[in-house]
Amino acid sequence: MNKPYKIPESVLVVIHTADLQVLLIERADKQDYWQSVTGSLDAVDEPLLATAARELFEETGIVADGERIVLRDWQLSNIYEIYPVxxxxxxxxxxxxxxxxxxxxxxxxxxxxxxxxxxxxHVWLPYLAAADQCFSPSNAEAVLQLPRMIQNFNK
Structure with missing residues (x-):
């Protein structure tokens, strides 16, 4: 049975500590490709928050419980060219x-x-170093925006 095609809509989840240490994970299929959690919707009607929570758990074992561990939707989306590979x-x-x-x-x-x-x-890095380590430009940009976004959420 053929595997269904991926849906070209995904989430990026930047994992960080209060002091702006960012968790990066290295892809198994591409050595030295470091990134935050990413993943495509499983179904076209899967809510984005559910996708983010699922991918966070699948890739890191972290459970977003909505109380102690809370996913924050930046209300930001990027459109990018899918790498040919x-x-x-x-x-x-x-x-x-x-x-x-x-x-x-x-x-x-x-x-x-x-x-x-x-x-x-996986590795924890200060946010500027993490941004430099990301292979994806949109991931690096999100990490660079982290201080401002945290400040906005804490208002």
Whole structure:
């Protein structure tokens, strides 16, 4: 049975601590490709918040419980060109993806359980260093916007 094509709509979840340490995870399929949590919708009607919570758990083992660990929707989306190496996962002719940005603040000592099928390593970095390490320009830009977005959420 053929695997269905990926939906070209996804989430990006920037995981950070109160002091702006950012968690990056290294892709299993591309060495030295560091990123935040990302993932596509499983169904066209899957709510974005549900997608973000699912991907956060699948890729890191972190549970967004809505009380201690709260996902924040930035109400920001990016449209970007899908890297040619991954276009085969999408329907023929699909070249762009819409990415919706979220963040989540976690304690620095939170346990991280990577999905070995997707990621092989993780690291905590100060946000500027994390932005430099991201392979994706939209991911790097989201990390750079983190201080301002946190300030907005805390107003």
């Amino acid at each position: 991954w276009r085969h996962r999408y329907a023929p002719g699909v070249t762009q993806n819409t990415e919706h940005v979220f963040s989540v603040e976690v304690p620095r000592d939170i346990g991280i359980t990577l999905s070995p099928r997707e990621h092989v390593n």
